Amino acid sequence: MPHQVSVFAENRPGKISRITELLSENGINIRAITISDSGDYGIIKLLLDKPQQGNECLKNAGFASTLKDIVAIKIDDSPGGLHKAAALLAGENINVEDAYGFTIREKNQAVFVFQVADVPHTEKLLKNAGFEIISDSELYFI
Amino acid sequence: MFYQKEIETMQRKEIEALQFERLKKALDAASRTPYYKRLFTDSKIDITKITTIEHLKDIPFTTKNDLRLSYPDGMVAVSKSDIVRLHASSGTTGKSTVIFYTQKDIDNWATLVARSMYSTGARKEDTFQNMMGYGLFTGGLGLHYGAEKLGCMVIPSSTGNSLKQLQLMQDFNTSIIHITPSYALHLVEVIKENGINPHDLNVKKAYFGAEPYSEATREKLEEQWGLDAYNCYGLSEMNGPGVAMECSCKNGMHIAEDYYIAEIINPETGDALPDGEEGELVFTHINREAMPIFRYRTRDLTRIIPELCECGKTHRRIERIKGRTDDMMIVGGVNVFPSQIESVLMNVPEVGNNYRIVLEREEGLDRMHIQVELYSKLFQGDMNALKKLNREIGEKLRALITINPRIEFMEPGSLPPSEGKAKRVIDNRKI
Numbered sequence: 001m002p003h004q005v006s007v008f009a010e011n012r013p014g015k016i017s018r019i020t021e022l023l024s025e026n027g028i029n030i031r032a033i034t035i036s037d038s039g040d041y042g043i044i045k046l047l048l049d050k051p052q053q054g055n056e057c058l059k060n061a062g063f064a065s066t067l068k069d070i071v072a073i074k075i076d077d078s079p080g081g082l083h084k085a086a087a088l089l090a091g092e093n094i095n096v097e098d099a100y101g102f103t104i105r106e107k108n109q110a111v112f113v114f115q116v117a118d119v120p121h122t123e124k125l126l127k128n129a130g131f132e133i134i135s136d137s138e139l140y141f142i
Numbered sequence: 143m144f145y146q147k148e149i150e151t152m153q154r155k156e157i158e159a160l161q162f163e164r165l166k167k168a169l170d171a172a173s174r175t176p177y178y179k180r181l182f183t184d185s186k187i188d189i190t191k192i193t194t195i196e197h198l199k200d201i202p203f204t205t206k207n208d209l210r211l212s213y214p215d216g217m218v219a220v221s222k223s224d225i226v227r228l229h230a231s232s233g234t235t236g237k238s239t240v241i242f243y244t245q246k247d248i249d250n251w252a253t254l255v256a257r258s259m260y261s262t263g264a265r266k267e268d269t270f271q272n273m274m275g276y277g278l279f280t281g282g283l284g285l286h287y288g289a290e291k292l293g294c295m296v297i298p299s300s301t302g303n304s305l306k307q308l309q310l311m312q313d314f315n316t317s318i319i320h321i322t323p324s325y326a327l328h329l330v331e332v333i334k335e336n337g338i339n340p341h342d343l344n345v346k347k348a349y350f351g352a353e354p355y356s357e358a359t360r361e362k363l364e365e366q367w368g369l370d371a372y373n374c375y376g377l378s379e380m381n382g383p384g385v386a387m388e389c390s391c392k393n394g395m396h397i398a399e400d401y402y403i404a405e406i407i408n409p410e411t412g413d414a415l416p417d418g419e420e421g422e423l424v425f426t427h428i429n430r431e432a433m434p435i436f437r438y439r440t441r442d443l444t445r446i447i448p449e450l451c452e453c454g455k456t457h458r459r460i461e462r463i464k465g466r467t468d469d470m471m472i473v474g475g476v477n478v479f480p481s482q483i484e485s486v487l488m489n490v491p492e493v494g495n496n497y498r499i500v501l502e503r504e505e506g507l508d509r510m511h512i513q514v515e516l517y518s519k520l521f522q523g524d525m526n527a528l529k530k531l532n533r534e535i536g537e538k539l540r541a542l543i544t545i546n547p548r549i550e551f552m553e554p555g556s557l558p559p560s561e562g563k564a565k566r567v568i569d570n571r572k573i
Contacts, residue, residue, distance in 0.1 A: 006523025008516055010553050036525045041551045043525050062555045064521035097526070 001119055002072050002139045003051045007044045008064040011037060019044060022061055028054045031140060032113065034100045045098065047113060049140040069119040072134040073126055077103050077110040085112055088129050094122055111139070143390060143453065145260035145292075146253075149400050150455045157399050157456065162195045164428035165403065171219040172434040177212040198403060198426060199414065203437045206239060209379065213237045220244055220432050230278040231378040232470075232477045232543060238278075241378050242432040248287065250429055251381045254398050255288020258387035261396070261453065262347060262372045264318055266293025269344075271316040273307060273325065274352065274475065276300050278544060280382025281352050281475055285320045285374075288384060294318070301325065301474070302507065304332040311343055318347045320374075322475050323355040323363060324571070328506015330366045341368035349374045351383055352475030354463055373462055379438050380425050386460050394447045394459030401429040404460070405437070406446055409467045417448040422467055423460065441467045471567060473501060474508040478543045480566050483512060486538045492520045492531050496557040503571040510547040512539070518554045 009015040016033075023030060023046075032047035048054040051067060058065035075081040082101065089096060099114035111134060116122045123133050144150045152160065169189040172178035182189060185202055192200070209217065214237075218225070226245045230238040243251070264270070270289040276282035282300060289296045297310050301322075307329060310316065321329070326348060333340050345367060350360070351374035360371050375395050376383035385402060386395035397404045402425050406415045409422040423440045427433075443466065447459040471478045480499060487497050494515040502509045514535070522528075532549045540546050558565065 006521075008521055008523075008528075008551070008553060010551075010556065038525060038529065041528070043523060043528070045523075059518060062518070062553075064516045064518040064554055066521050066523040068523045097524075 001069050001123065002113075002134065002136045003067045004070050004113070004115075005046045005048055005051050005055045005058065006066050006068050007046065007058055008041065009035075009044050010041050011039065015042070016044065019046070019058065019063070022057055023048070023054055026053070026057045028057065032100055032102055034098070036098060045100075047139070051140070068115060070113055070115055071119055071122050071126070072111055072113045072139050074132040074134060075101075075110050075112050077108050081110060082112060085126065085131060088126065088131075089116075089122070092125055094118075094125070113139075143261055143263065144455075145257040150257070150261075150457065152400075152456055154456065158195050160400055161403050161428060164400075165195065165198065165426065166192070168426075168428045168430075168434040168436070171431065172217075172436065175217050175219050175434075177208065177216040178434075178436070195403070198437070201436050203412065203424065203439050204435050205439050206379075206441075209239045209435075210237050214240055215242070217433050217435065218242055219434055225432055229280045229283075229378050229382060231280070232479060232482060238542075239379060241280075241381070243381075244431045247381075247430050247432050250401070251284065251384065252287035252291040254381075254401055255285055255384040256292040258374075258384055258389075258396070258398070259285075259288055259292055259294075259318075259349075261389040261455065262349075262370075262387075263390055264289075264292060264294065264347065268292075268294045268317045268347075269297065269314050270294040270318045270320070271297040271299055271307070271310060271314075273299055273301060273319060273321040273329075274383075279476060280376065280378045281320075284376065284382035284384060285349065289318075304329055305336075308333055308336060308338070311345060312338075315344045317344050318349070319345055319369075320349045320351070322352050323350045323359055324353060324503055324508065325506045326350065326363050326367070327359070330363070331506075340366060343368075345369050347372065349383075349387075351375065353472045354465075357462070375460070375463065377425075377440055377442075379435060379440075380427050381430065385425065389451065389453040389455055391451055391453050393451065394461055396451065396455050396457045396459050397446075399457040402427060404446065404458070406444075407439075409441075409443075417446040417458070420445040420464065423463075441470060443467060469567070471499070471501065471569070473510050473545055476543065476545050478510070478545065482542055483539060483547075486535065486542060487512075487514055490514075490531070490535055490538075492517055493535070493551075494554060496552075496559065497566065498557050499567045501567070501569045501571050508571065510545060511550055512547045513550045513552050513557060515552045515554050515557055 029049040034045045036043045097115040101112045103110040224244050225242045227243045230240045274281035348371045372388040375386040386397045405424040406421040415421040423442045425438050426436045443464045444460045494517045496515045498513040500511040535549050
């Protein structure tokens with residue numbers, strides 16, 4: 001299953017640049033980034049081409065950083081594309097804790113990445129419903 | 143202007159005689175408590191050989207730590223059925239300091255407060271709005287009972303809710319307020335913002351207490367509000383507010399010498415200092431049934447004013463408190479020690495060893511921010527987990543220090559290291 005890197009950051013100017021600088025120096029590419037903010041502090045979530053290495057870099061530099069399991073699926077880049085997946089999850093009473101998405105222009109497709117409590121169970125449900133689960137290695141090189 | 147003329151104007155010799163008589167009684171009672179019984183035995187003190195007030199100096203000091211060690215009732219001199227109330231204040235770590243009162247103790251305390259209020263000119267016709275915290279803290283209930291004893295109409299409005307405070311002042315013609323100076327500074331602004339000239343209110347007197355403030359602030363507050371402000375000193379170990387209070391002369395706080403024996407000592411050596419010299423204030427409570435305490439080290443620095451006061455009261459005065467000999471903080475009138483906060487934080491695995499306490503004043507009210515570093519190895523990358531942790535730390539601290547701090551998570555390594563003399567408390571409050 002794929003991973004994202006979650007990094008704790010105080011809410012102040014420069015919070016992203018300190019992280020992006022480190023990743024850039026280490027030749028790690030960022031596929032997607034999102035921030036959950038609580039006012040005083042936030043968690044920066046990074047989809048990296050080399051998540052393990054990125055996590056180690058950040059930890060070694062003193063950041064509170066960790067790898068989180070995520071679910072990534074392909075959806076159609078057309079109206080209702082995301083709704084199909086969301087409706088399925090809702091029907092199964094699965095709470096999406098945190099999510100983001102991005103499109104792949106050439107393929108007319110989109111990727112929906114999200115965090116849930118039980119990753120394997122959610123993956124199985126989606127698979128059975130015909131969704132294409134994106135694997136670890138595949139996701140980072142889309 | 144005396145409420146108990148005979149007591150308030152006693153000659154020094156008579157005061158000392160009364161003090162000695164009450165000291166003997168208190169010693170007798172104390173010798174029945176587990177704490178003092180052992181102390182007297184261990185220190186080879188024969189209380190029957192205490193024949194003058196000077197002998198008080200043979201008794202060891204009592205500290206906040208002694209109160210903590212004898213928690214909850216190691217210093218109680220009466221049976222539980224005779225106790226009618228308790229109050230509590232912060233201990234330096236873990237347990238609070240708890241003080242017990244019999245009905246007589248509550249009555250005596252009320253009389254003492256009524257007497258002190260009377261000497262500022264308060265009378266039964268007054269309306270007294272008590273904007274101090276009610277609860278375990280002694281500030282609210284202490285003056286509440288005193289004002290009722292005096293016959294005032296008491297409005298127990300407690301802290302906060304400025305518009306309500308203003309409305310009560312207007313609707314009930316409040317003539318006396320009891321308030322922390324910081325809140326008084328804020329409230330007067332609120333009053334002005336509402337288009338009201340504070341001088342048009344009926345508020346003529348204010349009792350300021352529970353936190354340190356300067357003479358310049360008193361003058362500013364008196365000018366802005368258009369009232370006379372009187373300083374009020376107390377600590378829960380000695381009942382609460384009313385231990386010493388200013389009279390109409392507003393020139394130092396008269397110690398209630400029929401209730402307390404005051405000493406000033408050198409905080410380093412423990413040696414007695416003569417009147418007039420600055421040092422640590424030490425109190426012996428000689429008029430409390432439930433809990434006699436001898437030579438309690440307040441950690442407050444001041445001096446006894448040697449000259450007699452113009453008001454005619456013979457009880458000696460202390461100057462406003464100059465500072466502390468320890469690191470105690472006063473936050474919204476509540477005493478808090480950094481060690482209490484540390485004791486909670488050190489038991490939370492998800493946070494590191496470094497922390498910082500930042501004190502701010504927002505809209506006249508004290509706010510405590512506690513900055514803690516997250517421990518990187520236990521970081522779960524989950525906002526909900528962080529919020530839950532934040533709430534848990536907040537609740538644990540509130541249970542211990544009774545105030546509600548704001549917990550701020552910091553990145554690992556962002557606070558000064560714990561080695562050496564790291565500055566743990568940043569006080570940004572100005573008064």
